[in-house]
Amino acid sequence: MDLTRLFTIPLQRTPDKIALEFVDPTADPTPVTYTYRELHRAADRWAASLQALGVTKGDRVAFYMGNRPEFVLAYLAVIRLGGIMVPINLRYRRREIRHILHDATPRLLLTEDRQQAVLDELDPEDRAGLEHVLSVDQAANWLAPEDSTPEPAMVHGDDLALIMYTSGTTGRSKGAMISHNNVLATVTGLLAAWAWQADDVLFLVLPLFHTHGLVVGLHCALAAGATTRLRPRFQLEETVRELSSGPATLFFAVPTIYVRLVAALREMEPRPDFSRMRLFCSGSAPLAAETHQEFTALTGHQILERYGMTETGMNFSNPYAGPRIPGTVGTPLPGVFARIVDDQGNDLPPGQEGELLVRGSNVFDGYWQDPEKTAASFSHDAQGNRWFHTGDLARMDPETGYVTLLGRRHELIISGGFNIYPREIEELLLTYPGVREAAVVGEPHPEWGEVPVAYLVTDGPVDEAALVAWAKRELAGFKVPRRFYYLDALPRNAMGKVQKHLLRSSQSTPTP
Numbered sequence: 001m002d003l004t005r006l007f008t009i010p011l012q013r014t015p016d017k018i019a020l021e022f023v024d025p026t027a028d029p030t031p032v033t034y035t036y037r038e039l040h041r042a043a044d045r046w047a048a049s050l051q052a053l054g055v056t057k058g059d060r061v062a063f064y065m066g067n068r069p070e071f072v073l074a075y076l077a078v079i080r081l082g083g084i085m086v087p088i089n090l091r092y093r094r095r096e097i098r099h100i101l102h103d104a105t106p107r108l109l110l111t112e113d114r115q116q117a118v119l120d121e122l123d124p125e126d127r128a129g130l131e132h133v134l135s136v137d138q139a140a141n142w143l144a145p146e147d148s149t150p151e152p153a154m155v156h157g158d159d160l161a162l163i164m165y166t167s168g169t170t171g172r173s174k175g176a177m178i179s180h181n182n183v184l185a186t187v188t189g190l191l192a193a194w195a196w197q198a199d200d201v202l203f204l205v206l207p208l209f210h211t212h213g214l215v216v217g218l219h220c221a222l223a224a225g226a227t228t229r230l231r232p233r234f235q236l237e238e239t240v241r242e243l244s245s246g247p248a249t250l251f252f253a254v255p256t257i258y259v260r261l262v263a264a265l266r267e268m269e270p271r272p273d274f275s276r277m278r279l280f281c282s283g284s285a286p287l288a289a290e291t292h293q294e295f296t297a298l299t300g301h302q303i304l305e306r307y308g309m310t311e312t313g314m315n316f317s318n319p320y321a322g323p324r325i326p327g328t329v330g331t332p333l334p335g336v337f338a339r340i341v342d343d344q345g346n347d348l349p350p351g352q353e354g355e356l357l358v359r360g361s362n363v364f365d366g367y368w369q370d371p372e373k374t375a376a377s378f379s380h381d382a383q384g385n386r387w388f389h390t391g392d393l394a395r396m397d398p399e400t401g402y403v404t405l406l407g408r409r410h411e412l413i414i415s416g417g418f419n420i421y422p423r424e425i426e427e428l429l430l431t432y433p434g435v436r437e438a439a440v441v442g443e444p445h446p447e448w449g450e451v452p453v454a455y456l457v458t459d460g461p462v463d464e465a466a467l468v469a470w471a472k473r474e475l476a477g478f479k480v481p482r483r484f485y486y487l488d489a490l491p492r493n494a495m496g497k498v499q500k501h502l503l504r505s506s507q508s509t510p511t512p
Helices: 003-013 036-052 069-080 094-104 113-120 136-141 180-193 211-224 236-245 255-266 289-299 371-376 422-429 464-474 500-505
Strands: 018-022 032-035 060-064 084-087 108-111 132-135 160-166 174-179 201-204 227-230 250-253 279-282 304-309 313-317 337-341 353-359 378-380 386-396 403-408 413-415 418-420 435-445 449-458 483-486
Touching: 003 036, 003 069, 003 180, 003 211, 018 036, 018 069, 032 036, 036 069, 060 069, 060 094, 060 113, 069 084, 069 136, 094 113, 094 160, 094 174, 094 464, 108 113, 113 132, 132 136, 160 180, 174 180, 180 211, 180 313, 201 211, 201 236, 211 227, 211 250, 211 304, 211 313, 236 255, 250 255, 255 279, 255 289, 279 289, 337 386, 353 403, 371 378, 413 435, 413 449, 418 422, 422 435, 422 449, 422 464, 435 500
Parallel strands: 018 227, 060 084, 060 108, 084 160, 108 132, 201 227, 201 250, 250 279, 279 304, 449 483
Antiparallel strands: 018 032, 160 174, 304 313, 337 353, 353 386, 378 386, 386 403, 413 418, 435 449
C-alpha cells in the first residue's frame, strides 16, 4: 500500500462527492470545488506535466506556496510519480530557504507569483541545482493537455513521500525522511482513534507546509472520503461563522487559534451554536488548561489534545470517547509504543519525569544526509527494538496512564505552533557587527505561548531597529527576538557553557 492507493479508495466509492472546496475571502469569494473524480483526474494531469519536465521516482520537488488547490494537486502528482515533496515554510526567508535547497537538492521548485520577491533574494548559486522554478499561477503555460496521464511509477510503502525540515540544536534545519508507510501509520491510526466518517467536513485553516495541516488534516480527510473546506489562513470572523452555521464537523488548530477564539466568544451575545461540530482538536504546542476549560464553558465542546512530531507523525491522543484531561496528551495511538526513561536510558515508573521515547511504523527512518544526527536520535533496547528520542520531558499519571509533556530537553521554543530552536538565531545574531555573544530563550506570551528573546553582549550601542530589520530579512518573522537584553557577560559554568536558566536573574538592561 502507498498513499496514492489509499487516496483512490474514496474515488471508487464516492467519485462525485466533493473532496475539496477552496475559498480565498480576501481575493475571490467564489468557491473552487473538486469532486473526488475531478481531483484525481486533475492530479493525473499534473503528474503528466511534472513527468514531462523530468521528475522521476526519488526526485525531490520543493513547494513554496500557501494553501490553495494547486498545492493539493501538485502534491498528489508528486507522490504518484514516486517523487518526494519538500514543503518550505512560507515564513522562511533567504537563509532558511538557501539551506533547504542546498541540502535537499530538489529538481524543481513550485511557487506562486506573490512569493517571487522572496525567491529573487537568493543568489544564483543557491538556485543552481534547480532545473525549473515554476509558478502555479502560470500553470496554464506549462500544464500538459487535459486528460493527460503519467507513465506508471512503481511506488512502495518504504519509499519516501516527504522530506520535512525541522529546526535543530545545531542551528541547521534537519530534513526528516517520511515514507509512505510512516504517513499511512499515522493516518490509519487517527481514522480509527477519532472515528472519522465519510460524511465529515473538515474546516482546514492550518498551513499545508506543516505536518499538522498536511498529514493530520488533509491526508486523513482524503483517506476517509470526507470533504475538506480549505482556506488560505485563519480568519477569526470567518472561522466562527463556518463552525457555527456551515457544514463543518471537524476543526483542527494550534493553541494560539483557540486563545483567539476564546477571547472572541467571551464578547459574543448570543453565543454561536457549534452543535453541528463533532470534534475540536489542538496540537503542535501545549494547550493551557485554562483555555481548554474556558472553551468548554463557552461552547459545550471539549477540545481533544494530541501530541506528535514532524519525525513521527502522531504519537498520543486524548480519547475520542472518554475523558479528555486538560494539560495532558492522553495515551499512545494504535501501533505506537512509548517509554519514559532517565538519563541512562532506564525505564521510569509512572509519576516520575524523564525523556519520552517512541517507536512504531509512524516513526521516520532518519534525517536526510545526516547519519550522525540520525544515530544520535535513536537507541536500541535489550530486545533490539529501535527507539526514537523525542527530546521531550514527560510524566505518566499512575492512575489514568495519561502523559503530560513538561518541556524540551534542548530548549525548544514553541511559538504559535511553530518550533524555534535558539541556536539558529544565536548563530545569526553573532554575525551582526558589534554583537560578541548571544543567547536566546523563550519568554511566556499570553497569545503565542512563547516568544524568543535575546540576551546580547555587544561592543557598544546597537541600532536595534537596523538589527531587527536585518534579522527579518534572514529569518522567518516568528523567529526574530521580540525583546533584547544587554549584559556585560553571559553567565557560564566552569566548562564555558552558557547557563541559560540564570539569564532571567542576570543584571540586564531591556530594550524600551
